[in-house]
Amino acid sequence: MPTGELFLDGLTKVFRGRREEVVAVDRLSLTVEKGELVTLLGPSGCGKTTTLRLVGGFEDPTSGDVYLGGQRITHLPPQRRDTATVFQSYGLFPHMSVYENVAFGLKVRRLPRGEIKKRVKEALELVGLSGLEHRPPGQLSGGQQQRVALCRALVTEPRVLLFDEPLSNLDAKLRVETREQIRRIQKDLGITSLYVTHDQAEAMSISDRVAVMNAGRLQQLGTPYEIYAHPANQFVADFIGRANFLPAQVVGADEAGLSIRLAGKEMVVPDPGGFQPGDPVVAVVRPEAVDLVPPGSGDVDGVIVFPHYTGSRATYRLRLTTGDLLEVEVLSPQEKGFLGEGDRVGVSFHRKSIHLLPPDA
Amino acid sequence: MRSLRKLSHDPALAITVAVIFALLGLFIVYPLVRVFVTSLFYRGEFNPKYFIQFLHRTYLFRPLLNSLTVGALVAGIGTTIGFLFAYAVTRTDIPGKPLFRVIATFPVISPPFLLALAAILLLGNHGLITEYFKLRWDIYGLPGLVLTETLAYFPLAFMALEGVLASIDPALEESALDLGASKVRTFFRVTLPLAIPGIASALLLVFIRSLEDFGNPIVIQGKFQVLTVQAFLAITGMYNLPLGATLAIVLLVPTLVAFLLQRYWVGRRSFVTVTGRPSGAALRRTSPLGKTLLLGALGLISGVILLFYGLVVYGSFTRLWGVDNSFTLENYRYVFSTGAEYLLDTLKIAGVAAPIGGVLAVVIAYLVVRKKFPGRGAMDFLSMLSFAVPGTLVGLGYVLAFNQPPFRLTGTAAIIALVFIFRRMPVGIRDAVAMLQQIDPAIDEAATDLGGGLWRTFRRIALPLIAPAFISGMTYIFVRCVTAISAVIFVVSAQWQLITVALLHEVDNADLSQAAAYGVVIILVVLIAILLLDQVLGKLLLRRYGAHR
Numbered sequence: 001m002p003t004g005e006l007f008l009d010g011l012t013k014v015f016r017g018r019r020e021e022v023v024a025v026d027r028l029s030l031t032v033e034k035g036e037l038v039t040l041l042g043p044s045g046c047g048k049t050t051t052l053r054l055v056g057g058f059e060d061p062t063s064g065d066v067y068l069g070g071q072r073i074t075h076l077p078p079q080r081r082d083t084a085t086v087f088q089s090y091g092l093f094p095h096m097s098v099y100e101n102v103a104f105g106l107k108v109r110r111l112p113r114g115e116i117k118k119r120v121k122e123a124l125e126l127v128g129l130s131g132l133e134h135r136p137p138g139q140l141s142g143g144q145q146q147r148v149a150l151c152r153a154l155v156t157e158p159r160v161l162l163f164d165e166p167l168s169n170l171d172a173k174l175r176v177e178t179r180e181q182i183r184r185i186q187k188d189l190g191i192t193s194l195y196v197t198h199d200q201a202e203a204m205s206i207s208d209r210v211a212v213m214n215a216g217r218l219q220q221l222g223t224p225y226e227i228y229a230h231p232a233n234q235f236v237a238d239f240i241g242r243a244n245f246l247p248a249q250v251v252g253a254d255e256a257g258l259s260i261r262l263a264g265k266e267m268v269v270p271d272p273g274g275f276q277p278g279d280p281v282v283a284v285v286r287p288e289a290v291d292l293v294p295p296g297s298g299d300v301d302g303v304i305v306f307p308h309y310t311g312s313r314a315t316y317r318l319r320l321t322t323g324d325l326l327e328v329e330v331l332s333p334q335e336k337g338f339l340g341e342g343d344r345v346g347v348s349f350h351r352k353s354i355h356l357l358p359p360d361a
Numbered sequence: 362m363r364s365l366r367k368l369s370h371d372p373a374l375a376i377t378v379a380v381i382f383a384l385l386g387l388f389i390v391y392p393l394v395r396v397f398v399t400s401l402f403y404r405g406e407f408n409p410k411y412f413i414q415f416l417h418r419t420y421l422f423r424p425l426l427n428s429l430t431v432g433a434l435v436a437g438i439g440t441t442i443g444f445l446f447a448y449a450v451t452r453t454d455i456p457g458k459p460l461f462r463v464i465a466t467f468p469v470i471s472p473p474f475l476l477a478l479a480a481i482l483l484l485g486n487h488g489l490i491t492e493y494f495k496l497r498w499d500i501y502g503l504p505g506l507v508l509t510e511t512l513a514y515f516p517l518a519f520m521a522l523e524g525v526l527a528s529i530d531p532a533l534e535e536s537a538l539d540l541g542a543s544k545v546r547t548f549f550r551v552t553l554p555l556a557i558p559g560i561a562s563a564l565l566l567v568f569i570r571s572l573e574d575f576g577n578p579i580v581i582q583g584k585f586q587v588l589t590v591q592a593f594l595a596i597t598g599m600y601n602l603p604l605g606a607t608l609a610i611v612l613l614v615p616t617l618v619a620f621l622l623q624r625y626w627v628g629r630r631s632f633v634t635v636t637g638r639p640s641g642a643a644l645r646r647t648s649p650l651g652k653t654l655l656l657g658a659l660g661l662i663s664g665v666i667l668l669f670y671g672l673v674v675y676g677s678f679t680r681l682w683g684v685d686n687s688f689t690l691e692n693y694r695y696v697f698s699t700g701a702e703y704l705l706d707t708l709k710i711a712g713v714a715a716p717i718g719g720v721l722a723v724v725i726a727y728l729v730v731r732k733k734f735p736g737r738g739a740m741d742f743l744s745m746l747s748f749a750v751p752g753t754l755v756g757l758g759y760v761l762a763f764n765q766p767p768f769r770l771t772g773t774a775a776i777i778a779l780v781f782i783f784r785r786m787p788v789g790i791r792d793a794v795a796m797l798q799q800i801d802p803a804i805d806e807a808a809t810d811l812g813g814g815l816w817r818t819f820r821r822i823a824l825p826l827i828a829p830a831f832i833s834g835m836t837y838i839f840v841r842c843v844t845a846i847s848a849v850i851f852v853v854s855a856q857w858q859l860i861t862v863a864l865l866h867e868v869d870n871a872d873l874s875q876a877a878a879y880g881v882v883i884i885l886v887v888l889i890a891i892l893l894l895d896q897v898l899g900k901l902l903l904r905r906y907g908a909h910r
Binding site: 056057058060075076077078079080081083084085087088089090091092093094095104105108109149152153156 | 369370371374733801802803804805806807808809810811812813814817818821822825826
């Protein structure tokens, strides 16, 4: 049953090449609620852009359907779908002025001249481009071009706004500013949005919910907090932030949580559910959820094999006495003193931050 | 299934696709089918007797052998000359490069058979050289054909190879030199291998053009019979439709094979990648010896071309070539009085065919590159097929297909215009496809996404951006209307004549001076048309659409 403003129902897209078939999107189902911003996040080639193009109508699904506001739109061409896309390359019309670019969608809808003028003016103000109406897009900076593209999509007041890696052509600093602006406008106007990116920081900061994709499949759908704190599998844990995967075993359970044996030491960690005493598990340990202590005073000892200093933090790769490798991140290393290769340290795990996963088959 | 259903939600696209398929079917496929069918029936019964007898009858087999011989020689020599010009222009610093480029492209815009006419003026029975040196040779036949077709078609090889050589990154050659290879070694181990796909492609293109050439052989073939002329004579001289059709089909086989090889095999093997970033033009200092040799070769060939066209101009001011070479303007008076009708008919037909063909070409290119619909590959193939189908076959096909109801067109101007439109459209399509592929698809998708339907997106977004391809496609059709002969010679009529046909009549009448005058007028018309279309229309379109570029 179609639910939500935008509903993808078992979308599958198979590209048939000369010699091989590529399953770009594999039985993807997803709901975006009204006014919500959902990000499709994944490595290149995971099918996120294809999914967006299926929603926009630029590709036809091999099977599955797209619903917008409860209506099936799978077979409608792009011009008859109430969606608007902000393209990665912007796709600005080079032979038209900024004004004409933004007015294009309104002219297509045969709005009265006065109305078009008014709405274009408002939209340009909203994105901070007033005064540039008569410039050709080729004379604008990258950030300005990006905002024209956003403005052009916004002005038609679509039911769903589609973003295809809209910030990938901007430099790092501008990227952060622009993503904040996009999020503010999206929230103010309450526009339902589907946003594609491969940048996890961007996804975490801008989204109501994040859909992590890999190899065409949805891996996990949840709030930024959920996918970081409780990743559904090792792929998600590894892709969102950094993660150490340490073998462990469940030894007992009570109200306080699960008792596990990790690196030869028993400890109580939060219970994600579904595990019995005796089960082998994988403990997801974030590099920042570890304290370095004097040797012998922590849960386990290790030797630093690769120290790495980046200013605000120091990253150490340790060889534990159990033989496992562990990556540890220390903030403000200036306070604690920088450690060198071969130094012996103790390791203390933050119990509450440890997340358990079943070992991969 | 799903794509069909989607098409039903986009009626504009569905209708456009249907109309274009109907046009391609009627004006490209149907005439070919008619020729096939005609070749298989004799006196109303199924009897492909000319195919069956083909290998046993010299009068059937000989023309094929002759055509292939000329084709192979012209392709080989023409591509070599084309490569020399292209290499000199792109990879050396010899003087006079702009001049060489102009001379090497000029034969493309002139009627090819003018070169045959010039060859006769110079080397024919009453030719200048023949008479002066009291020679007793015979230019008619194989030598004359190879000479004139080589000069007429090497420019195709030149243009193709200039593009290929220009896009080979000079850094590759510089790397080879840097690693210690000599210039000669670099040429043979780096430059040449990288250009091989381009060379193969040029060979095949020139081969096709030589095989389907009609204008030069009808003027200069003498007793050396080639397929195009024999097919034409079988029909207009002997009224033997099955024989003419059979010869035309036989001609199609090698041209189609060459076309498919060029398109699907050589095309895939190209090492040249278009990056869109201007490659630093590296002009290597050429050794004095190399420079002298290249200059000598290029100068000789350019000299011959200039001499040939100069002779046509000179001949046009003589009373009767070879008999009375005194000065007169009589030939031009004739062209603009009796011949004015031919000229006007030609211009009228060209004026209609060029814009229609130009629009059709950009629409087809747009659909093929940007739209998804069932049969897209078929549309692409069908619309480009005319590249491979010899004009003789097309002309014959039109006569057979459109001389009776329900499609009765023979004797009209429409049939001539249609021949030009569908035969010359591929060049416009190819140019438009190339331009579209350079344009970010997101621009188009954005327009559709914002609600723009097929035609609005095409008119407001795509067409302005590919206007230069539209103009070049139109120019090409116009030029061919004024210079081509092989297909239209079948469909001209008493009511509608073409200036090229008038020229051939004068050659037939042995009035070479009068023929030369027609030739000069043709060239002038072509030059004026190119200038007008490019300068005036091009500027207008650019001002309208390109102001912001």
